[in-house]
Amino acid sequence: MAETQSYRREVTVKSEHGLHIRPCTVLAQSAMKFQSRIHLNKPGMQVDAKSILDLMTLAAAPGAVLELEVDGPDAAEAIEHLAALFDSGFAPTPAEAKPSAAVSVG
Amino acid sequence: MLIKRGIAVSPGVAIGPVLVLGAESFRIPQRFVSIDAVDAEISRFRSAVEAICQEIGDNERLASERLGAQYAAIFSAHLMLARDEKLVREIELLIREKSFSPEFAVSRVFRQYAKRFQALGDQYFADRAVDLYDLEKRLLKYLLGEKREELSHLTSPVLLLAHNLTPSETAALDKQFIMGFATEVGGETSHTAILAGALELPAVVGIGKFLADVSGGETIIIDGSHGTVIIDPDEDTLGKYRASEERYKSFSKRLESLRQLKSETQDGVPITLCGNIEFPQEAMTAAHRGAEGIGLYRTEFLYLESQREPTEEDHYQAYCEVLQAFPTQPVIIRTLDLGSDKMPGALKAEYPDEVNPALSVRSIRLSLQHLDLFKTQLRAILRAAVHGDLRVMFPLVSTLMEFRQARMILGDVVEDLEEQGIPFRKDVPVGMMVEVPSAAVLADEFAREVDFFSIGTNDLIQYTLGVDRGDPAVASLYRAGDPSILRLLRGVVTAARKHQISVSVCGQMSSDPMFLPLLIGMGIRQFSVTPQTIPELKEVIRNLTIAKAERIANRAETFDIARDVETFLRGELKKICPDSAP
Structure with a gap:
């Protein structure tokens, strides 16, 4: 079994409208690509980042500071990838803007 | 009571x-399932999820192709919601541990989340509850849809409420x-x-x-x-x-015994009674009832029965089946008469801004905007016409220009078939439905170019009086006996007679025995009716003389409100057939 790693990092919601349905879709879609368990924490609340429904219940506004918590074999990669998503404000990745480009990603 | x-x-x-x-109002018929059914119920739930994911996926592709990726985004969000593992786990847990029926569990979990969204104190998220209700509806529709099929496995007689x-x-x-x-x-x-x-x-x-x-x-x-x-x-x-x-x-x-008798008035004038059908299988039943042909074959079900557009072969087979029941009598095929809102799949999405389907892209308008669809149907009609007396009729024609266009397309199809050396009949009579008031008003002009008229009273009444019969709030304003309708009918009959083309009535009005003496009195000699009303109508016809019918029509036209017209006609019917319908 792969070695389990744990990472935590503070992230800021930079998308224009906060964690709306669209950023939540992108975030959950990305999180699901990793094996690790991925959570987002805010005081008194923890949600599963692979569940779009859960993410939405955060109702995180623009500027909100959240804690990203990742445990699992690919945690290091996951936390980098997801933190970068937060930093980019969940701009559509080339893969989404143009489905045909999907194969070239990575 | x-x-x-x-x-x-x-x-x-x-x-x-x-x-x-249940369905639609989403009354959930069964809230619990037996413990040994749990696995089966869970797999039923899973296939429902799969099915709606596929449905959403189709919508996503369609939206992305036609409207652009940004519009498709909402569907990818829906897809993520439907696939949400946590949600699925919660629903399955309720089915497994509490023996909830999938319908009940779905409704429970979705509503809990919707409530949480609404309680977040943020309008945007509160509004997202709508997305959850939409998904819940899709899932329930699918789950209950399966239940509905159990209708076909009934074992004892029931009366159905829905x-x-x-x-x-x-x-x-x-x-x-x-x-x-x-x-x-x-x-x-x-x-x-x-x-x-x-x-x-x-x-x-x-x-x-x-x-x-x-x-x-x-x-x-x-x-x-x-x-x-x-x-x-x-x-x-x-x-x-x-x-x-x-x-x-x-x-x-007693009506049964009338089936073999001739449809003619006491003074020996034959009145042709044809049948209206929706499915080719009904043709045989219509023949048994004594129909002398098919005056209106509504071809819509070819489009509604499956999720794909019917092929030329689908059309052809259906028309041939009808002709088998009526090998020598007239069979009138009405081309597609659907609104784009009723069309399956892709076509519907093409008209996202449609505000009022009854006044929008439907019937002949839809056909003229989708020539591939239209030509497919016309080809099949012309090909099937070699097997009998097939005729073609265009619905909802509102201007002469429209009729000419449709006829021109038919000409194109003739040329195509000729070139391809495919057997077909060239001289198929081409008629139109008179159901938009403009067509009734200009009947004289239309009659010069059209081979036959068929008056579609359902739409004619709806458009003339501006009333949707399906809307209970205004349904009582829909009156076939309205003097305005009588006047339009009279005009159409006069125009048809002047130009010596045939005119029949194929709306629900002609299936009502009360209106039959009036319509015959106006000069109409052909009707296309719901097949099972034929014996009853025949009885009225056989008790009538043309002179009497004309007297009834003339008198009916002197009233100025629908109620008086209908009261008069009802009274006359009682005199003609004292023991008509109980």
Whole structure:
């Protein structure tokens, strides 16, 4: 079994409208690509980042500071990838803007 | 005992235990399942999720192709919501551990999340509850849709109550066990109502909300002649209705004996009674009832029956089947008469901004905007026409330009078939429905170019009076006897006569014996009617003389309100056939 790693990092919601349905879709879609368990924490609340429904219940506004918590074999990669998503404000990745480009990603 | 009133759409009386169909209003029929059914129920839930994911995926692709990726985003969000593992786990847990039915569990979990969204104190997230309700609806529709199919596995007779029945559901009703039905929505001219008539099931539609007052298994009475549904009747009422059920049966037997008799007036003028059909399978039944042809074959079900557009072969086979029942008599095929809102799949999405379907892209307009679709149907018609007296008719023609265009396309198809050396008939008569007031007003101009008229009274009345019969709030304003309608009819008949083209009436109005003397008196000699009304109409015809009919028509045209016209006609009918329908 792969070695389990744990990472935590503070992230800021930079998308224009906060964690709306669209950023939540992108975030959950990305999180699901990793094996690790991925959570987002805010005081008194923890949600599963692979569940779009859960993410939405955060109702995180623009500027909100959240804690990203990742445990699992690919945690290091996951936390980098997801933190970068937060930093980019969940701009559509080339893969989404143009489905045909999907194969070239990575 | 509780009495509910709706619109009587198919005569007869039925008494028996009730079966309530859920769906749409989302009354969940069964909240719990037995423990040994849990695995089966979970896999039923999973296939429902798979099915709706596929549906959403299709929408996503379509939106992305037609509208752009940004519009497709909402569907990818829906897809993520539907696939949400946590959500799926929670629902499955309720089914497994609490023996909830999938419907109940889905509704429970989705509503909990929706409530949480609404409680977040942020308008945006509160509004997202709508997305959850939408998904819940899709899932329930699918889950209950499966339940609905159990209708085909009935083992004892029931009366069916539902919020709504789609035409295909109605057509699929098992006549062995379904003795009658009643629905909350629907109008006299809805396809469901028309089908109920064809199936000869007593039916009442447009009752309004009433399903909450009934529980499954209760005894009810459906009186399809008077439009009443009686829930939990008392002994007196039951006795009265049992007697009327018997009377109705013997009345039907008497009509049966009329089937072989000629349809002509006392003074020997033949009146042609053809049948209206929706499915090719109905052609044979129509022939048995004594129909002298098919005056209106509504081809819509070819489009509605499956999710794909029908192929030329689908059309061809259907038309040939009808011709087998009527090898030498006229069979009039009406080209596609659907609104884009009713079209399956892709076409519907092409008109996202459609505000009022009745006044938008439908019928001939849809055909003229989608020539591939139109030509496919026309090719099949021309090809099938070699096997009998097939004729083609365009619906909803509102201007001469439209008719000319349609006729030109038909000409193109003729050329194509000629070039390809495919057998077909070239001289197929081309007619039109007169159902938009503009066509009735300009009947004289149309009659110069058209081979025959068929007056579609359902739409003609709807458009002339501006009333949707399916809307219970205004349904009572829909009156076939309105003097404006009589005047339009008179104009159309006069124009047809002047230009020596045939004119028939194919709307619901012609299936009502009350209007028959009036229409014959106006000079109409051909009717296309719901097949099972043929014997009854024949009885009226055989008791009538042309002189008498003309006197009735002339008098009816002197009244200035619908109520007076209809009261007069009802009185005359009683005189002609003192013991008409009970």
